[in-house]
Amino acid sequence: MIDLLNYIVWNPDLEAFHLGPIAVRWYGLMWIIGLATAYFVVKRLYKEQKIKDEYFDPLFLYCFFGILIGARLGHCIFYEPDYFLTSGKGLIEMILPIRFLPEGGFKLIGYAGLASHGGTLGLMIALWLYVRKTKLSIWTVLDNIAIATGTTACFIRLGNLMNSEIIGKVTDVPWAFIFEHVDKVPRHPGQLYEAIAYAILFGIMWYLHKKMPEKIGTGWYFGFCLAYIFTFRFFIEYTKEIQEAFEATLPLDMGQILSIPFIIIGVYCMIRAKKLEQV
Structure with a gap:
């Protein structure tokens, strides 16, 4: 029998609040907050670059x-x-x-x-x-968006957490979540792992852009963002349940398969940026 006191019981209300007859769900609210934070971050970057x-x-x-x-x-x-x-x-x-x-x-x-x-x-x-x-330069735009991406991705995954979706595999780690909306079994909080990783990514990107503003426009930040997110996504999939039954027959799940091209693109962009510095 599962001892609920050993784990985090997760059973939030899916609705954050009501605006009259309209229910505002946590998932949609997290999307809005994530996009809004990215909006203000990129607006500041444009101002810094006098765009x-x-x-x-x-x-x-x-x-x-x-x-x-x-x-x-x-x-x-x-x-x-x-x-x-x-x-x-x-x-x-x-x-x-x-x-x-x-x-x-x-x-x-x-x-x-x-x-x-x-x-x-x-x-x-x-x-x-x-x-x-x-x-505008495509590389400048991509780099600016990449610097802000971590904050949006973080809030979207928090929305998944509030929805009790994209759940992790069964585990006995002390920080396991028991998703009451799913099956009341202790599982890895994969959504929280990703949210934390993306918050860290934003902190890294903001720090680096202050230290190396000259790299904006080379594609390096865009490449680093892709490589970081999808490398982490590849490995975090090992703690998550498959989303569709057909994935059980694959050597890698769909999330891992789709991550590989983005990792390759990210590494390529970083190498390309490095070569531009040497010219």
């Missing part, structure tokens, strides 16, 4: 929609293709925040399923479109 305000103003919309669309499509295509890509209703649910009911009609459920790898890819595409419009 015109007119170039900053549209950046938030590009990032918001790039991350949201990429994360949603990433989840549907990478993790649940059999559901979303095999019927007209699935395709509609992939695009709209609804779920069709067996008895007919539909229910508004929000976007229940967002993948960080897809969000990263969507963000990169959105930033490419942004620099085409503004004519």
Whole structure:
């Protein structure tokens, strides 16, 4: 029998507060806070680099929609293709925040399923479109976004923690969480591990950009961000449960497989930046 006193019992209310009849869920609130903190960080970076305000103003919309669309499509295509890509209703649910009911009609459920790898890819595409419009250096924009990425990623994972999703494997470590919404078994708090790692990443990036501002625009910060996040993500997957049944037949889970290209891109960008310094 499990001794609940040995572990952290996790059973938060999914709703943070109400605005009249509208319930604000912790997950959505954490997304908003994460994006807002990144907004102010990048705004300060633009000011430090004397980049015109007119170039900053549209950046938030590009990032918001790039991350949201990429994360949603990433989840549907990478993790649940059999559901979303095999019927007209699935395709509609992939695009709209609804779920069709067996008895007919539909229910508004929000976007229940967002993948960080897809969000990263969507963000990169959105930033490419942004620099085409503004004519700013793509490497400067990527480096600035990379410096702020840790804070957004941290809050998103805290949102996952509040939702009791992306849970870890069963364990007996003293800091294990018992997720009451899941199965009341002590598990690794994988979401918290990632949130802490990303908070540390932001601290490192902010410190380095103060010490090495000349590297902004070389792609080094962007490369370091990718390499750090997805190397950590690769190894933290060993403490997490698979998200879909088909992953059990793979030598690596989907999160690890999708992390490898981003690690390679990150290392390449850091090497490229180093070579530019030597020219």
